[in-house]
Amino acid sequence: xxxxxxxxxxxxxxxxxxxxxxxxxxxxxxxxxxxxxxxxxxxxxxxxxxxxxxxxxxxxxxxxxxxxxxxxxxxxxxxxxxxxxxxxx
Numbered sequence: 159x160x161x162x163x164x165x166x167x168x169x170x171x172x173x174x175x176x177x178x179x180x181x182x183x184x185x186x187x188x189x190x191x192x193x194x195x196x197x198x199x200x201x202x203x204x205x206x207x208x209x210x211x212x213x214x215x216x217x218x219x220x221x222x223x224x225x226x227x228x229x230x231x232x233x234x235x236x237x238x239x240x241x242x243x244x245x246x247x
Contacts, residue, residue, distance in 0.1 A: 162230040165222040170244035173216035176207070178245035183207050185236055191227025193237065204237065 168174060174197075186193050186204035193204035197219050202209035204223075215221055221241055225233045240246075 160228065160230045161224070161226045162234040163222060163224040164234050164238050165220055166238045166241040168215055168217055168219045168221060168241060168244075170247045171217050172247065173219060174210065174213060174221070176211065178247075179207050179210040181240060181245055182210060182237060185240055186233065189225075189227075189229045189233035189236075191225050191230045191233050193223065193225040193230075193233055195237070196222045196224070 170178070172178070182195065182204050183206070194201050195204050195210060195213065197213040197215040200213050202213055204210070223234045223237045
């Protein structure tokens with residue numbers, strides 16, 4: 159299996175809040191691979207809004223996105239771009 163991992167710092171003032179987490183879930187649904195998002199010692203599947211919110215990632219947090227599967231590189235790249243864009247805020 160192909161495995162990809164990249165990290166990004168959350169730039170937006172509200173951090174990883176409900177709307178931002180919902181965008182990660184929506185984007186993750188476009189790819190046929192398993193994606194996880196981690197902050198510190200916590201990790202969450204990218205398809206679980208509630209678990210993403212439990213990561214407690216304020217502005218300045220380092221999020222690490224890991225994916226395994228055929229589209230892993232594209233999935234990770236897309237989610238990292240979303241994070242770096244400040245979730246469009």
